[in-house]
Amino acid sequence: MSNKANPVLEAHPMNGGDGTYSYTKNSYYQREAANVAQTLIGDVIGMKLDINKITSSTNAFCIADLGCSVGPNSFVSVENILEAIKHKYQSGCMSSQMPEFQVFFNDHAGNDFNTLFANFPPTRPYFAAGVPGSFHGRLFPKSSLHFVHSSYATHWLSKVPEELTDKNSPAWNKGKIHYTTAPEEVVNAYAAQFAKDMATFLEARAQELVVGGMMMLIMQAVPTGIPHSRVPNGVMFDFLGSILMDMAKEGVISEAEVDSFNLPVYTTSPKEIGELVERNGCFSIERMESTSPWLASKHSNSNYGKTLSMSLRAGMEGVFKSHFGSEITNQLFNRLCDQSGQLTHQLEESYSCCREGTQLFVALKRK
Amino acid sequence: MSNKANPVLEAHPMNGGDGTYSYTKNSYYQREAANVAQTLIGDVIGMKLDINKITSSTNAFCIADLGCSVGPNSFVSVENILEAIKHKYQSGCMSSQMPEFQVFFNDHAGNDFNTLFANFPPTRPYFAAGVPGSFHGRLFPKSSLHFVHSSYATHWLSKVPEELTDKNSPAWNKGKIHYTTAPEEVVNAYAAQFAKDMATFLEARAQELVVGGMMMLIMQAVPTGIPHSRVPNGVMFDFLGSILMDMAKEGVISEAEVDSFNLPVYTTSPKEIGELVERNGCFSIERMESTSPWLASKHSNSNYGKTLSMSLRAGMEGVFKSHFGSEITNQLFNRLCDQSGQLTHQLEESYSCCREGTQLFVALKRK
Numbered sequence: 001m002s003n004k005a006n007p008v009l010e011a012h013p014m015n016g017g018d019g020t021y022s023y024t025k026n027s028y029y030q031r032e033a034a035n036v037a038q039t040l041i042g043d044v045i046g047m048k049l050d051i052n053k054i055t056s057s058t059n060a061f062c063i064a065d066l067g068c069s070v071g072p073n074s075f076v077s078v079e080n081i082l083e084a085i086k087h088k089y090q091s092g093c094m095s096s097q098m099p100e101f102q103v104f105f106n107d108h109a110g111n112d113f114n115t116l117f118a119n120f121p122p123t124r125p126y127f128a129a130g131v132p133g134s135f136h137g138r139l140f141p142k143s144s145l146h147f148v149h150s151s152y153a154t155h156w157l158s159k160v161p162e163e164l165t166d167k168n169s170p171a172w173n174k175g176k177i178h179y180t181t182a183p184e185e186v187v188n189a190y191a192a193q194f195a196k197d198m199a200t201f202l203e204a205r206a207q208e209l210v211v212g213g214m215m216m217l218i219m220q221a222v223p224t225g226i227p228h229s230r231v232p233n234g235v236m237f238d239f240l241g242s243i244l245m246d247m248a249k250e251g252v253i254s255e256a257e258v259d260s261f262n263l264p265v266y267t268t269s270p271k272e273i274g275e276l277v278e279r280n281g282c283f284s285i286e287r288m289e290s291t292s293p294w295l296a297s298k299h300s301n302s303n304y305g306k307t308l309s310m311s312l313r314a315g316m317e318g319v320f321k322s323h324f325g326s327e328i329t330n331q332l333f334n335r336l337c338d339q340s341g342q343l344t345h346q347l348e349e350s351y352s353c354c355r356e357g358t359q360l361f362v363a364l365k366r367k
Numbered sequence: 368m369s370n371k372a373n374p375v376l377e378a379h380p381m382n383g384g385d386g387t388y389s390y391t392k393n394s395y396y397q398r399e400a401a402n403v404a405q406t407l408i409g410d411v412i413g414m415k416l417d418i419n420k421i422t423s424s425t426n427a428f429c430i431a432d433l434g435c436s437v438g439p440n441s442f443v444s445v446e447n448i449l450e451a452i453k454h455k456y457q458s459g460c461m462s463s464q465m466p467e468f469q470v471f472f473n474d475h476a477g478n479d480f481n482t483l484f485a486n487f488p489p490t491r492p493y494f495a496a497g498v499p500g501s502f503h504g505r506l507f508p509k510s511s512l513h514f515v516h517s518s519y520a521t522h523w524l525s526k527v528p529e530e531l532t533d534k535n536s537p538a539w540n541k542g543k544i545h546y547t548t549a550p551e552e553v554v555n556a557y558a559a560q561f562a563k564d565m566a567t568f569l570e571a572r573a574q575e576l577v578v579g580g581m582m583m584l585i586m587q588a589v590p591t592g593i594p595h596s597r598v599p600n601g602v603m604f605d606f607l608g609s610i611l612m613d614m615a616k617e618g619v620i621s622e623a624e625v626d627s628f629n630l631p632v633y634t635t636s637p638k639e640i641g642e643l644v645e646r647n648g649c650f651s652i653e654r655m656e657s658t659s660p661w662l663a664s665k666h667s668n669s670n671y672g673k674t675l676s677m678s679l680r681a682g683m684e685g686v687f688k689s690h691f692g693s694e695i696t697n698q699l700f701n702r703l704c705d706q707s708g709q710l711t712h713q714l715e716e717s718y719s720c721c722r723e724g725t726q727l728f729v730a731l732k733r734k
Contacts (some may be wrong), residue, residue, distance in 0.1 A: 015681045016437060016479025021700075026674075026681035041444075041516075041583055044654050044730040045451035060508030070383060077408075084412035100508035104496060109487070112383025113480045117499040120476070127508055129471060129496040132484040141427030141467035141494055149408075216408055287411050307393075314382045314393035333388075363411040 061085065061099040062145050063126075064208075066135045067153025068105040070112050071119040077149055078103050082125060085147075101126035106139055108132065134158065136200050140208040148205055148215040155220055157264040158197045161189035164262045175255065177241040178263045180234035187228070194266040198276045206282035209366040215283070216363050220267050221290060223357030231358055233267050235350045236312060239343050243335050253328055261323045263316070270360055283364040290357035305344030309336045428452065428466040429512050430493075431575075433502045434520025435472040437479050438486040444516055445470050449492060452514075468493035473506055475499065501525065503567050507575040515572055515582040522587055524631040525564045528556035531629045542622065544608040545630045547601035554595070561633040565643045573649035576733040582650070583730050587634050588657060590724030598725055600634050602717045603679060606710050610702050620695055628690045630683070637727055650731040657724035672711030676703045 015022050063081060068074035082101060089098045105116060109132035120128060133139050135150070136158040163169040164186060171185040179187045205215055220233055228234040241258070248255045270288055277283055313333045320329040336343070382389045430448060435441035449468060456465045472483060476499035487495060500506050502517070503525040530536040531553060538552040546554045572582055587600055595601040608625070615622045637655055644650055680700045687696040703710070 015684055016482050021677070021680050021684065022437070022482075026677040040654070040656060040658075040728045040730070041447055041451060044581070044583065045448065046455065060511050070389070080408055081412065084408060088413065100511075102508050102511065109484045113484060113497065115383050115389075117476045117480060117497075120499070127498075127506060128500075129498045130480065130484075131494075131496045132487070133495075139494060141469050144427050144467075144469065214411070216411065287407070289407060291407075310388070310393040313388050317382055317388065361407045363407070 059096065059099050060102050060127075061147070062102045062104065063147040063149065064104040064106055064131070064140065064145050066106045066139075066148065066150040067156070068107050068111075068116065070115040071105070073151065074105060075119070075121055075124075077151060078126070079121075081147065081149060086125075102129065103127070104129050104131045104140070104145075106131040106133065106135060108134060135204070136197055138204045138207065142207050143210045145208045146210055146213045148209060148213070150215075151218040152220065154198070154201065154217055155265045155267055157190075157193050157266055158200075159193070160262045160264045161193040163189050165260045172259075173262055174259050175241075175245060177244060177258065177261055178234070178237040178265075179228060180238045180241075181229045190266045191272070194268060194272075195276060198268075198273075199280065202277065202280040202283065206280065206366060211366055213366045214286070214363060215366075216361070217273075219273075219360050219362070221273075221358060221360035222267050222269050223290065224269060224271060226357075228267065230350050231267065232347055232350050233358070235346050236308065236343065237263060237265075239339075239346065240312075240332070240336060243332055243339070246335075247328070247331070252331065253324065257324065261320075263319065268360070273360065273362060277362075277364060282367055284367055285362065286365050287361070287363040289361045291359045291361060292356040305340035305347065306337065308347075309333070309340045309343065312336070426463065426466050427469050427494075428514070429469045429471065430514040430516065431471040431473055431498070431507065431512050433473045433506075433515060433517040434523070435474050435478075435483065437482040438472070440518065441472060442486070442488055442491075444518060445493070446488075448514065448516060453492075469496065470494070471496050471498045471507070471512075473498040473500065473502060475501060502571070503564055505571045505574065509574050510577045512575045513577055513580045515576060515580070517583075518585040519587065521565070521568065521584055522632045522634055524557075524560050524633055525567075526560070527629045527631045528560040530556050532627045539626075540629055541626050542608075542612060544611060544625065544628055545601075545604040545632075546595060547605045547608075548596045557633045558639070561635060561639075562643060565635075565640075566647065569644065569647040569650065573647065573733060578733055580733045581653070581730060582733075583728070584640075586640075586727050586729070588640075588725060588727035589634050589636050590657065591636060591638060593724075595634070597717050598634065599714055599717050600725070602713050603675065603710065604630060606706075606713065607679075607699070607703065610699055610706070613702075614695070614698070619698065620691065624691065628687075630686065635727070640727065640729060644729075644731060649734055651734055652729065653732050654728070654730040656728045658726045658728060659723040672707035672714065673704065675714075676700070676707045676710065679703070 015026075063078065065074045065078060085101075086098065103126045105128065107113075107116075111132065113130045113132065116130060131139055135153070161171070163171040164173045166172060169185075170183070171189040173179070173182055173186050176182050176186075179190045209215065222228060222231050222234075229238065244253070244258045244261075245255075247253050248258050270290060274285065274288065277285055313336070317329060317333065320332060324332070382393075430445065432441045432445060452468075453465065470493045472495065474480075474483075478499065480497045480499065483497060498506055502520070528538070530538040531540045533539060536552075537550070538556040540546070540549055540553050543549050543553075546557045576582065589595060589598050589601075596605065611620070611625045611628075612622075614620050615625050637657060641652065641655065644652055680703070684696060684700065687699060691699070
């Protein structure tokens with residue numbers, strides 16, 4: 001209860017959710033209002049709106065971050081991008097004035113946008129919007145974006161390749177949850193799904209970006225010639241799979257449940273992504289560079305096995321939950337946390353053969 | 368737990384909120400990734416991004432709905448607007464092709480955008496985005512909108528006029544929660560705040576709308592010559608205030624708590640809004656029309672006292688909660704619901720003098 005004598009009341013949104021007292025279920029009166037206005041709006045648009053005159057449009061600079069989640073890193077990336085663009089304007093080689101910036105933060109509709117919006121930097125040099133929906137399809141009008149950024153998002157597949165859970169398929173992925181150390185058919189099924197998803201992704205972005213607009217992708221990668229089982233990602237997924245198999249052996253879950261579960265994520269290689277971009281045909285590759293963030297995070301944090309466990313949980317808990325339910329998933333990640341020392345050890349080993357190149361930076365320009 | 372043999376896994380957002388397992392608190396690794404990419408992004412923008420070339424921009428048609436809440440009515444309004452615009456294109460008098468549409472749904476950052484996005488019509492002829500923030504300030508880049516719609520939102524003030532809770536002010540609003548039946552000084556303080564807020568609102572929209580772009584406002588209104596106490600809105604707020612005073616007399620709350628509370632909403636008149644638009648100077652009034660939704664909803668729903676109580680709760684519970692707390696607010700609205708018969712009776716009486724003109728439709732065009 002507030003006893004402030006002089007409260008400044010600023011934001012009082014309608015009731016959320018869809019419960020008894022929600023605005024969703026109690027907006028009959030406002031709907032009546034909309035009905036009454038409907039004819040008037042139609043009339044005025046018909047008689048007064050001069051569309052031929054108004055489609056001369058904005059000079060705002062529009063940026064999209066695809067797969068923003070609830071924001072913390074996304075804000076850092078956007079600020080970084082804005083700095084670089086502003087610097088260009090300030091250097092005096094631009095023929096036009098500094099534009100205003102509009103940034104679109106995109107993620108799945110099920111993403112926690114309320115938290116994203118609550119996390120927005122209070123003072124920010126751009127107008128912000130949230131765009132819910134899958135980036136495996138169109139999200140923006142034609143030629144409406146000038147710059148696209150996506151970091152650690154495009155490894156998510158739109159779905160698990162169907163043949164993985166078909167007992168009669170050579171790609172049946174028994175006893176595993178990923179393609180790491182799995183038969184070649186499984187790897188191929190994953191690669192084919194990634195190629196399909198990337199084709200849709202590039203096609204959509206090619207429509208949304210203006211000619212000359214750029215897209216920067218930061219993604220996990222497998223260096224040329226290194227097997228997936230030696231890449232830190234592969235090690236982690238294998239580790240999670242083996243915990244699940246332990247749980248199956250103990251009777252906590254059935255083996256069939258593990259057999260029918262596969263992680264919808266895929267790690268590409270520089271060669272593969274280059275070919276997919278070329279096949280699409282709408283983009284030129286302006287830069288492609290391998291880097292190694294794992295090494296950086298190892299050195300900056302001695303307890304990184306545990307940090308990685310938590311990071312993995314924050315990013316992937318949802319996909320386990322929807323297959324195994326909350327209780328099993330909770331147990332799985334608690335076991336992962338308990339065994340993080342062992343995971344650290346295995347990761348150390350994988351570093352010994354794969355110190356660099358597990359992150360890929362790709363800069364594309366719309367032709 | 369899912370037993371589906373072949374789950375199609377589609378959307379697995381990162382963990383929301385800001386708890387122990389949230390992505391907010393566990394995205395250290397992805398931040399490292401962003402740091403590594405930072406220099407590369409800056410480099411590529413500096414060397415490869417040809418801004419002079421790309422600022423030729425979109426021909427998308429951009430619509431904003433201000434004060435959309437969680438959507439249900441907003442979607443109906445937007446569909447209505449799109450129908451009218453498309454009709455215009457189909458009538459053959461346009462010099463350009465049908466554009467793609469982008470619709471911005473705006474409300475306070477505290478609005479439940481997760482529910483709004485979950486409510487989005489699954490097939491919709493537009494690209495959608497959510498824009499969190501107060502419409503009493505800028506929300507969009509300069510000249511980036513072609514059409515603005517706002518229904519039953521602009522009556523919310525940005526704050527309660529300060530003098531209302533100052534005991535030494537002639538506008539001290541003792542024993543009341545609104546200006547209905549209050550001294551003239553109170554009404555004037557409300558009107559002054561509305562004028563200030565409307566000035567900011569119109570100034571922001573004038574910047575955001577392209578020349579020729581239109582804005583349609585649907586708002587509650589007080590017909591010329593009718594006292595606020597006879598208008599259905601006034602009756603309802605008075606009714607709520609008297610319940611609170613009952614609660615104060617019973618000792619459930621203190622009178623001081625009622626004295627220090629005032630609803631930050633104001634009902635304008637056609638004359639007043641006309642003057643404010645003229646003072647701003649950037650818009651021409653293309654149409655202004657009074658209608659009467661109350662009458663319509665009365666006839667279409669016999670139990671409208673109760674419906675109104677629920678509607679009032681969904682729309683205004685938040686502002687009561689932040690002053691009185693959840694428990695008192697719950698009691699207040701339960702009492703309102705119990706007394707809805709009496710409210711109905713008082714509303715019937717107010718209809719007898721005020722059958723028309725309690726809703727205002729205003730169509731403005733950016734000069």
